[in-house]
Amino acid sequence: MGGKKPINVQKKSKIKEIKENLKRYEQIIQKMEEGILIEDENGHIIFVNPRTEEMLGYSKDELIGEHWKKTVPKHQIEKIEKEAKKRPKGMSSRYEAILLTKSGEEFPVIISASPLFDKGKFVGVLSVFTDITEYKQAEKALRESEEKYRTLVENLNVGVYRNTPGPKGKFIEANPAIIKMFGYDKKEDFLKINVSDLYQNPEDRKKFNEKILKNGFVRDEELKLKKRDGTPIWGSVTAIAVYDEKGEVKYYDGIIEDITRKKEVEEQLRLERKQLLSIFEGIDEPIYIADPETYEILYANKSLKKLFGKDATGKKCYKVLQNLDKPCNFCTNDKILGKNFGKTYVWEWQNLVNKRWYRCIDKGIKWPDGRNVRYEMAIDITERKEMEEKLRKSEEKYRATFENTGTAMAIVEEDTTISLVNSQFEKLSGYSKKEIEGKMSWTDFVHRDDLKRMLEYHEKRRESSDGIPKEYEFKAIDKKGNILNMLINIDIIPGTKKSILSLIDITYRKQMEEELRRSKEKYRILVETAQEGICVDDENDYIVFTNKAFADMLGYKKEEIIGMNFRELVDKRELPKLERQTKMRMEGKSSRYEITLYTKDGEPRYVIVSAAPLLDTDGNYRGSISVNLDITERKKAEEKLKKAYKEMEKALEKEKEFKAKTAHYFFNPLCIAKGYIGLTIEEETDAERRKKLESALCAIERVENVVKNVVAKGEIRE
Amino acid sequence: MSKKILVVDDEKAIQELIQIYLSELDVKIYPALTGEEGLEKYAELMKKGNKPNLVIMNLKLPDMDGIETTKKIMKMDPSALVYGFTASFNSGCAEELKKAGAKGVIPRTIGFAAFREIVKKILKGEKVEIPKY
Numbered sequence: 001m002g003g004k005k006p007i008n009v010q011k012k013s014k015i016k017e018i019k020e021n022l023k024r025y026e027q028i029i030q031k032m033e034e035g036i037l038i039e040d041e042n043g044h045i046i047f048v049n050p051r052t053e054e055m056l057g058y059s060k061d062e063l064i065g066e067h068w069k070k071t072v073p074k075h076q077i078e079k080i081e082k083e084a085k086k087r088p089k090g091m092s093s094r095y096e097a098i099l100l101t102k103s104g105e106e107f108p109v110i111i112s113a114s115p116l117f118d119k120g121k122f123v124g125v126l127s128v129f130t131d132i133t134e135y136k137q138a139e140k141a142l143r144e145s146e147e148k149y150r151t152l153v154e155n156l157n158v159g160v161y162r163n164t165p166g167p168k169g170k171f172i173e174a175n176p177a178i179i180k181m182f183g184y185d186k187k188e189d190f191l192k193i194n195v196s197d198l199y200q201n202p203e204d205r206k207k208f209n210e211k212i213l214k215n216g217f218v219r220d221e222e223l224k225l226k227k228r229d230g231t232p233i234w235g236s237v238t239a240i241a242v243y244d245e246k247g248e249v250k251y252y253d254g255i256i257e258d259i260t261r262k263k264e265v266e267e268q269l270r271l272e273r274k275q276l277l278s279i280f281e282g283i284d285e286p287i288y289i290a291d292p293e294t295y296e297i298l299y300a301n302k303s304l305k306k307l308f309g310k311d312a313t314g315k316k317c318y319k320v321l322q323n324l325d326k327p328c329n330f331c332t333n334d335k336i337l338g339k340n341f342g343k344t345y346v347w348e349w350q351n352l353v354n355k356r357w358y359r360c361i362d363k364g365i366k367w368p369d370g371r372n373v374r375y376e377m378a379i380d381i382t383e384r385k386e387m388e389e390k391l392r393k394s395e396e397k398y399r400a401t402f403e404n405t406g407t408a409m410a411i412v413e414e415d416t417t418i419s420l421v422n423s424q425f426e427k428l429s430g431y432s433k434k435e436i437e438g439k440m441s442w443t444d445f446v447h448r449d450d451l452k453r454m455l456e457y458h459e460k461r462r463e464s465s466d467g468i469p470k471e472y473e474f475k476a477i478d479k480k481g482n483i484l485n486m487l488i489n490i491d492i493i494p495g496t497k498k499s500i501l502s503l504i505d506i507t508y509r510k511q512m513e514e515e516l517r518r519s520k521e522k523y524r525i526l527v528e529t530a531q532e533g534i535c536v537d538d539e540n541d542y543i544v545f546t547n548k549a550f551a552d553m554l555g556y557k558k559e560e561i562i563g564m565n566f567r568e569l570v571d572k573r574e575l576p577k578l579e580r581q582t583k584m585r586m587e588g589k590s591s592r593y594e595i596t597l598y599t600k601d602g603e604p605r606y607v608i609v610s611a612a613p614l615l616d617t618d619g620n621y622r623g624s625i626s627v628n629l630d631i632t633e634r635k636k637a638e639e640k641l642k643k644a645y646k647e648m649e650k651a652l653e654k655e656k657e658f659k660a661k662t663a664h665y666f667f668n669p670l671c672i673a674k675g676y677i678g679l680t681i682e683e684e685t686d687a688e689r690r691k692k693l694e695s696a697l698c699a700i701e702r703v704e705n706v707v708k709n710v711v712a713k714g715e716i717r718e
Numbered sequence: 719m720s721k722k723i724l725v726v727d728d729e730k731a732i733q734e735l736i737q738i739y740l741s742e743l744d745v746k747i748y749p750a751l752t753g754e755e756g757l758e759k760y761a762e763l764m765k766k767g768n769k770p771n772l773v774i775m776n777l778k779l780p781d782m783d784g785i786e787t788t789k790k791i792m793k794m795d796p797s798a799l800v801y802g803f804t805a806s807f808n809s810g811c812a813e814e815l816k817k818a819g820a821k822g823v824i825p826r827t828i829g830f831a832a833f834r835e836i837v838k839k840i841l842k843g844e845k846v847e848i849p850k851y
Binding site for chain 2: 656659660663664666667668670671672674675676678679704708711712
């Protein structure tokens, strides 16, 4: 590097000349945007303009006499020296370089350097330099931008290409994605192939070509393509046709996306949906899918259509399923959609249309088009509901039975504690439920005479119920200390050590039994001493019992008549009547009828029979009991009376006829006589004769009165 | 205009006496000696729009009796006005005649002068009280 050097006189004159020349253009030079620097043949600076001072940060004085190397960073010296060597040879050049400011900052410039000759001798160099910092920055930015976009295209997952038109077509440009997409390693290999080679069916290329030529572009065109090794792939292509100045298509620019996976997923979804719907079709329960926004049924399975109409799809779910005109106020969409999406909601509902009960299983699911939709399967639980209802009623019934059976009932624990009693038990024992339940033992109610036996039963029943009576009588003690005769019925509740018991107060029954025993004796005496014949027949009318009166009535001894058939005693002509009566007995009916029986001596006895059926505990006919009243004497008296009455009626009839005839035969002529005499009296003027006629009339009226008395009272008097 | 009375009675003397006794009442008497004749005359007068205002009916007649005749007249004309005039006023027949449609039964023993007074009242539409004997 050279330092500041004094300029010799000769040279001075040349530079002076140049300076003078420059002076002429000073105005211009001063205002130039470019820096101007003149150096001598050795590289020492002899002139700089203000712009140079500004760019380098030195004053003119600081630069004049200095070697140019002062303004250049070290790494540029070699490059500039190489350029500087061209000047003595008379060569100019334009090149980029980097300069160094006084403060040590580098900046790029374009230098235009020209040699200066004086009479053929090289005397220096004129350099004009332009600051290209901004240009460089722009260039850098551009380069970075280009790099960025290039990288983007190079690394895009979508294929970017340019190819020629036509049925076959050739790729002009292709990014790595498309090359990789089709299974090629090298771009040059890819550029060699025909575009139609990528189509599974080359005809599709023709169609594509025709379409893009017709419209100038294609958008999202889905094409069946294939890789280099023949593997099929799906591509979605968006491309435009690019035209030249003549309007001819130069090439197609396009992007292609590998949508094979998307297609596979779609196909999978389609298949899954098909399978799912196929499964739905086979399910006997109604299933539907509805849009939660529009309430439109998107899908309804066979079962649902069968129940709610073939044309359910496309209609509003609330109309089809519940026959409502607006969404159901019990709609469960909020339970399965929104924040609850994916959750299953199960509920039970009685359908408003067919009144059947359903257990509905609702869930929000994805519909193939991405919508969240409502899925519901309804399981008919009507029978279960009915069963539940029956069970509920049954349970209520049993509870009611327990409470209202009319029998005192209790449940007893293994340790003899009473855990549950009904109101009858309270009534019977005199204790309240509160006092008994969980607090008292059944032993508190048992008389000491029976306690040991019942405790044994209690223990043994829990080991094995064999041989332990389920029903027996015992003496109980109530709250007041009264001793009560009880009939207990007790058994173990299956699967537990608890027993359930019912108690019947038989104190009164016991008294009654005694009463009955006494009563039976009374009745026996009554039957035996009765005046009416009492007779018991079996179901075949054989006499199994009679009292003495019945035997006497027919002239038999008791032992003779027992074993006879009742029919043997009856007048043969009246057997059909007896058959009818027996039939009534068999139907459980009692009746009273008259029949003729014959005595041992063959004399008829007229009898009024009051008979009642005898039934066993199952209601089967086992015979009849009859009370037989002998009315023979009464009957005979009645016959006599009837005869007398008939005779009397005849006599009365005759009398009546007599009276009628009397009235007819007397009143008519008397009436006529009276009529004519009356007329004669009205016409008669002679008082004497009138008097006589009136006497005649009076006499007729007297006869008339006599007849009236005869007719009305049977008496002959006036 | 004269009132019309159909008298059904087989006793000619009775027919004559009724004719005489009622002559002062401005009535026209249509006599019939049998039930059949009575029915024919009633039908004929009815056909002419001139039906009897009153029918006097005896109980004992040679063909059908007064009860049967009254029933048939009532069937022909449910508004017919029939009164019995008989000697058998005290028998059950009088009640049967009423059941057949007769409004009342006048006993023969009443005499023609009293009979006339009763007929007069009947034709005037006045309340009639028939004495019992």
